Amino acid sequence: MGRIHRQRHWLMVILFSLVILLSWQWSLVVKMPVSAQWDLTTRTAEDQPIEPIPLHLSLNLEKVVLGKQLFHDPKLSRTSTVSCASCHNLATGGVDRRSRSRGVNGQIGTVNALTVLNSGFQFKQFWDGRAASLEEQIDGPIHDETEMGSNWPEIIERLNQSPDYVRTFNQIYHEDISADHIKDAIATFERSLYTPNARFDQFLRGNTHALTNTEKKGYQRFKAYGCVACHQGMLLGGNMYQKFGIFGDYIKDRGNESKADWGRYNVTGKAKDRYVFKVPSLRNVISTAPYFHDGSAKTLDEAIKIMIRYQLGREANQNDVDLIIQFFQTLSGELNEVPS
Amino acid sequence: MSYQPFQKILGGGITLMLLGGLVTQSLSVDSQRHQRYRTLIAQQLITDTTLNKSVLKSRYALLTSYDPLVRSLSEQLSLQEKVEQIPSYIGNRQALQRQLRNNQNIFRHKEELLEAFKSNNAVLKNSLTYLPELVKEVRQGGRYKHLSQRKTSQLQAMLDNVLLYSLSTDKALVPQIENQMSQLEKLSIAEPDQASDRILLAVAHTRIILKYRLEVDRLTRRILELPTAKAIGSLERTYTKHYQDAVQRAEIYRLLSFGYLLAIAGGIAYLVIKRQQRLIREQQRSQQRLSGILKSLTDAFIALTPQWQVSYINPKAAEILQHDAQDLLNQDFWQIFPDELGLKHRQVYQTALQEQAQQSFEVFYPPHQSWLEVRIFPSVDGLSLFFQDVTSRKQAENNLKQVNAELQAAKDAADQASQVKGEFLANMSHELRTPMNAVIGMTSLLTHTSLTPQQQDFVDTIRSSGDALLCLINDILDFSKIEAGKLDIEAQPFNLKLCIEDALKLVAPRAFEKGLELAYLTEPEIPCGIVGDITRLRQVLVNLLSNAVKFTESGEVIVHVKDVTPESTIDAENLNQDPSHPRLLQFSVQDTGIGIPQDRMARLFKSFSQVDASTTRKYGGTGLGLAISQRLCELMGGRIWVESEVGAGSTFSFTISAQVAADIDDSSHLVQDKLQGKRILIVDDNLTNRKILTLLADIWGMHAQAASGGPAAIETLKQHPQFDVAVIDMQMPQMDGLTLAKHIHRLEPYQELPLVMLSSLGVEAIATPTDKSYFFAILNKPIQELQLGEVLVRAVTQPSDPVERTKPIHTPSAPNPQPLKILLAEDVVVNQKVALLILKQMGYEADVANNGVEVLEALHRQPYDVVLMDLQMPEMDGLTAARNIQISWPSETQPYIIALTANAMQGDREKCLEAGMHDYVSKPIRSEELKAALDRYTVIQQPSIPHSAGAKEIF
Known part of the structure; x- marks a missing residue:
């Protein structure tokens, strides 16, 4: 019987010390610091008003x-x-x-x-x-x-x-x-419907031969007229709101004002947001006629002239308009459709 | 602490759950989550800074694309969304939530401002970009060359100012510019020309520049002044504070769980220690108990190790060895023990140890002059030895042996004596009967010679004395046989009622001579057939009945039969279904005799005792009858006892154990069918008889009415004119049966009523045929159930057949004109009596032989016409005797042998025929059968019918 007692006692002692050890370890574990993980991506695109569309997006x-x-x-x-x-x-x-x-x-x-x-x-x-x-x-x-x-x-x-x-x-x-x-x-x-690798994008990436001279001129005109003030960014637009009709009341001049013409006002209810719309993207613009929220400009020529007049307060030069149209043609990218 | 398993499990479960809860709580602060959260907040700050930077850049035309701004803003908003998921370990969420809501509002406000900024800034930028060009155009002319000088100069001045203003943002210029603007406008409106639109356009640009410049600056300021950083900072602070709280709480829980764990460990340790202590205590106690037992043993006890060392020695053992117990411990067993007990039996000890088997031996120990029994038991650690002083036992054993030897000798002597007795019996029975038979035989011979009446009288006396002596001898021999244990009880099925009726018939003549009523009454549940010894049962009944008749002067002797099987041994439902279960039947013979005094009752059943000496003289008898009956009852599985009252009567009762015999048919149902519903009138002055007859009528399904005398009977008949039959007793005080019969037949509806007369045997008041013609049938008492039943059936079915009426059934027939010389060979006394009675009824007198040898001797003395040969007889059985007769006697003088067989099996008949017998009658003997057999003999005697053919027919 003494034998059994001794065995039991040893077992108890071992168990007890195990318990002590474990809990000590565990208390240590809790106090150990975990290094922070910082994951900030910063983009630097400070000098170019327009950026190329990324060539690859990873999607499921x-x-x-x-x-x-x-x-x-x-x-x-x-x-x-x-x-x-x-x-x-x-x-x-x-x-x-x-x-x-x-x-x-x-x-x-x-x-x-x-x-x-x-x-x-x-x-x-x-x-x-x-x-x-x-x-x-x-x-x-x-x-x-x-x-x-x-x-x-x-x-x-x-x-x-x-x-x-x-x-x-x-x-x-x-x-x-x-x-x-x-x-x-x-x-x-x-x-997945992004259109990278437009000729203009190639140009932006450094391929100066991607654009013809007329097209380059068109780009210059685009900037000179000030279109680029609103139609900037990767999409040439699509990143800000703007009032439609700064130098003149386009809606009134067009007539048949409807609720759809009120734009942001329908969302915010603020008077200053009336006739304010999202600046649309000019990417693939040659394919997306008619233009404006009401589709009132059937051609690019029309659209550009309206823009120059009502948004920029300038006088449109037909030659310049043509050049800009030329430039717009370089904005059409490649659509890689997935097989269905 | 209670050790019930359920409580233990419950307690353990709760403890673990609590521990688990504490541990979980202490682990609640996930440090990774905390880091992530802090990172989010830091990121918010950074993003906010980036945003502000972008705004400034845009303001100062250093940023041409709003994409970074948009990106920062959307990042900020997504960060805000993530930050709004407060970690779970934060206790008080409300403060944090409030802060978060506050922050969100600020961010939304910032968003609004940013959108406005973007739009306004774009417009401003546009106009500002155009301004230099406009200035250039105006100066160079171009589209403005058609302008008047004045307008041009004013325009130029304004544009210069605007230019200046755009570069310096000098507020002082503003009123001047505005002045210039309004002037130009007035001019354009007053003098509208080609270029006035252009001028108005220029003014519009100017207005925009002025307005939007301010606006953009204001927005920028507001954006930058928004307390986003502060908000984020205070969020961080709030979060940190709550986090600290959570951490502190977790710390506390950790401490608690730690402490709890220690407490559990301590508790377990405590439990274990207690258990150990308990075990130790128990062990000690059992040790003490053991040693206490060992000390108090009267035996010497020694425990040995496998190495033959003494590990324990109790005081008694020490005493034997005459040493101190202490000294003997751990010594070598072989050395300390005397050789007689130790070394000499070394083999035994070693066997015990090696084979782990118990050993023992006895040895005489001279020093103590005592016998010791040594028992060796294998134990867990060696051997246990017990030394017990068995001197007294030894002595006892020796004494026992001696006594046994003596007993054996005595038994042998007794057996021898018994054997001698048996032989004596066998010799005696033969020796005693032979002269008796001779005496009886001679007297019967004498009877058939011509004698004077006086001589005949003497011969009759000799004959009756001889019969009485033979009776006595048979009794004594029977008794001796029983005492010697040589009596066997048979187990054959037989009809119980017929057995009782036979017994009654034997005592009937004497009873009716004394004017006593004689009847029997069976309970309904009594089976009609039982398995047992019919002879012995009849013997007991006859003994009791003859005693009853002997000691009763007037009244009645009734036999009652009932089933007294104890309840526990039978299943009430299977009462009739389980024939293998023996039933206990009780027979009571009740008389209205002189009775027995209480103090004499004990001696009744003792052999050779009568109630008192005077009784022997007055009533005769050997005094053995009851003793024999007692032993017979015991042999038949019952007992016998008596109840009596002096002057009132006695009731002798006995029980036997018998199984029900399934195949004895009592034919009562046949009778019952025919008699169902018939009306019967019972007339008898004796109450018991009335009772018996009513009971029988009930069993047969008849409607019975009883009358105690003639007048009452006539009254009943007058009132109820539907009786079918009447049973009338002959011996009645007021009006005897015959007179009553005559009265009845004078009554209107009952002229044809069949009447059955019951008359006591021997009282032949009805002598003339005319008298007899009043009755359908005349039956003898005692009432025989079956006989009566058959008669009643015939009475109710053929009531008016004059032929039948004139021929009453079962009257005692006239004595046969031919006096036959009949020898009855039957060893059983009561059977002898029955057969003799039947023969007497038929008018024959017969001689008796007890076995085959006596038969031959009797035949040597005189020729007999008919021998009724029982097959089962001692000394020489029936078949042997018959063969002997066939061999030794010439065929002319050979008697006609009728076999009396118990079983008429196929083989038996052949054997009888072969042995030389001529006919057979089955036992128990019925008068009709015997008569028929004798009639057949008579027929055979006539020469017209061949002898052999008749014999063949019979068999």
């Missing part, structure tokens, strides 16, 4: 493919006739070439469709900047009665009836189809 390819399918799927509209691509057709520069888009049941919208190309780089979405992200933007046309006139529950139900969609959503998100996932997929696809 599965989501892009799914997003493309959804983008082109008219099931997202009430009458299953209108898809995102109806108004933002990739073949026609990401727009529908109409002044105002046509929604379900042939209803006409209120504003000109902005291009989906490079829309991922825009600082806000919509002419009045009411959506801060691509995901937020999707809610607009989905619910708008004159555009797709649908709602998420209906869309989800429709999508659930397709085993393909169910399978794909499950695969990517490991969850059932939901509005957030749909938006995430479509937005990821839209981000």
Whole structure:
């Protein structure tokens, strides 16, 4: 019996000391500092008003493919006739070439469709900047009665009836189809619609031969007239708001003022924001006629002249306008579509 | 502390949970998270600074693209979103949330200002960029060359001022410029010419420059003055403070959990120590107990190690060895122990140790003059030895052996004596009976010679004395046989009621001579067939009945039979289903005799005792009957006892154990079918008889009414005119049976009523056929159930057949004109009596032989016409005797042998025929069968029917 007692005692002592050791270790662990990780990226683009579009963006390819399918799927509209691509057709520069888009049941919208190309780089979405992200933007046309006139529950139900969609959503998100996932997929696809490597971008990157002399002159004119004050940045616009009609009341001169003409005022309710719109991007501008929020300028020539007059308070020289148009042609980049 | 497992588990669980909770709390402050959060806040600060930098750059035209500004702002907002996710370890979130909300408001405000800044700055920039060109244009002419001198100079002056203003932002210039602007406007409006639009345009630019310059500066200032840095700083401070609090709390928890852990460890240690102590205490106690036991042993106890060293020695052992216990410890066993106990038996000790097997041996120890038993047990650490003083036991053993030897000798002597007795018995039975048979035989011979009445009287006396003596001898022999244990009880199925009726018939003549009523009553649940010894049962019944009749002067003797099987041994439901279960049947013979005084009852069953000496003289008898009955009852699994009241009567009761015999048919259901619903009138002055008859009528499903006498019977008949049959006792005080019968047949509805007369045997008041014609049938008492049943069936189904009526059934027949010489070979006394009675009824007298040898001797003395040969007899059985007769006697003088067989099996009949027998009657003997057999003999005697053919037919 003495034997057993001794064994037990030793066991207890060992256990006890183990416990002490462990807890001491653990208390140490808690006090050890963890080095901070700083992750700040700073961009220095102080001298160039315009930057080239990045050549590569890393995006989740599965989501892009799914997003493309959804983008082109008219099931997202009430009458299953209108898809995102109806108004933002990739073949026609990401727009529908109409002044105002046509929604379900042939209803006409209120504003000109902005291009989906490079829309991922825009600082806000919509002419009045009411959506801060691509995901937020999707809610607009989905619910708008004159555009797709649908709602998420209906869309989800429709999508659930397709085993393909169910399978794909499950695969990517490991969850059932939901509005957030749909938006995430479509937005990821839209981000993939960037058009790098325009000739102007090549020029910016240092290839002085990318532009012809006339085009260079056109660029110079663009800067000289002061267009570059608002149409600056990577997208030549798309990063600020501005009043439409500084030297003169464009809306009044055009006539038929409507709510759509009030722009930012519809969002902020402040008088100073009336007629204030997002400055649109000039990238791929030659493909995105008609121009302005009302699509009132059918040609670039028209648009440029209006801009020079109402925004810049200058007199347009036809030669200069032509040069600028030449310059605009260098702004069209390459769209790498993913296979569907 | 309670040691119930449930409480332990519960306690342990709670402890662990608590510990877990404390530990979790102490670990709640995730330092990584803290670092990340701090980084976010720092990043916010940096981003804010970058933003402000960009704003300034834009303001001073050092930044041509707003992209950096937009990027910084969106970063700031995303940082804000992340910062709003407060880490979980922060306790009081409200302060932090408030700060965060505040910060968010500031950032939103900043955003607004920034947007306004961007737009305004762009416009301003545009106009400012155009200004030098405009100045150049105006100076050089170009589009402005069509202007008047005055306008041009004014325009130039204004533009110069604006230029100056744009470079210096000298506020003093502003009113001047404004003045110039309004002047130009007036001029343009007053003198609209080609260039006036241009002038107005220039004025517009100027206005913009003035207005937007201020605006942009104001916005810039406001943007830079926004207390974003302060806000971020105070967020950081608030967060840090709360973080510190959280850390402190976590510290406390850590300390607590640490302390708790120590406490648990301490608790466990405490428990373990207590347990150890308890174990030690228990161990000590058991040690003490053990040593206490060992000390108090009367045996000497020694514990040895496997190395033969003494590890323990108790006081008694020390005493034996005559040393101190202390001295003997750890010594070598072989050395300290005397050789007689140790070395001499070394082998045994070693076997015990090696094979781990118990050993023991006894040895005589001279020093103490005592016998010791040494027991060696293997134990966990060696051997345990017990030395026990067994001197007294030894002595006892020796005594026992001696006694056993003596007993054995005595037993042998007794056995021998018994054997001698048995042989004596065997010899005696033969020796005693032989002369008796001779006496009886001779007297019967004498009877058949011509004798004077006086001589006949003498011969009758000799005959009856001889019969009585034979009876006595048989009793004594029977008793001796029982005492010697040579009596076997048979186990054969038989009809219980018939057995009882036979017994009654044997005592009936004597009973009716004395005017006593004789009947039996069975409870309904009594089985009709049981397995047992019919002979012995009949013997006991006859003994009791004859005693009852002997000691009763008037009244009745009734036999009651009931089932007294104890409840616990039978399953009430399976009462009738389980025939293998023996039943306990009780027979009571109740009489209205002289009774027995209390103080004499004990001696009743002792052999050779009568109630008192006077009884022997008055009533005769050997005094052995009850003793024999007692032993027979015990052999049949029961007991016998008596209840009595002097002057009132006695009831002798006995029980036997018997299984129900399944295949004895009592035919009562046949009777029952026919008698169901019939109405019967019972007339008897004796209450018991009325009871018995009513009971029987009930069993047969008849509606019975009883009357105690003639007049009552007539009244009943008058009131109920639907009776089918009436049973009338002959011997009645007021009106005898015959008179009653005559009265009944005078009644209107009952002229044809069948009447059954019950008469006591021997009382033949009905002598003339006319008298007899009043009755459908005349039956003898005691009432035989089956007989009565059959008669009643015939009575109710053929009531008016005059032929039948005139021929009453079962009257005692007239004595046969031919006096046959009959020899009865039967060893069992009671069977002898029955057979003799039947023969007497038929008018024959027979001689008796007890076995085959006696038969031959009897035949040697005189020829007999018929021999009724029982097959089972001692000395020489029936078959052997028959064969002997066949061999030794010439065929003319050979008697007609009728076999009395218990079982008529196929083989038996052949054997009988082979042995030379001519007929058989099955036992128990029925008068009809015997008569039929004798009739057959009579027929065979007639020469017209061949002998052999008849024999074959019978068999």
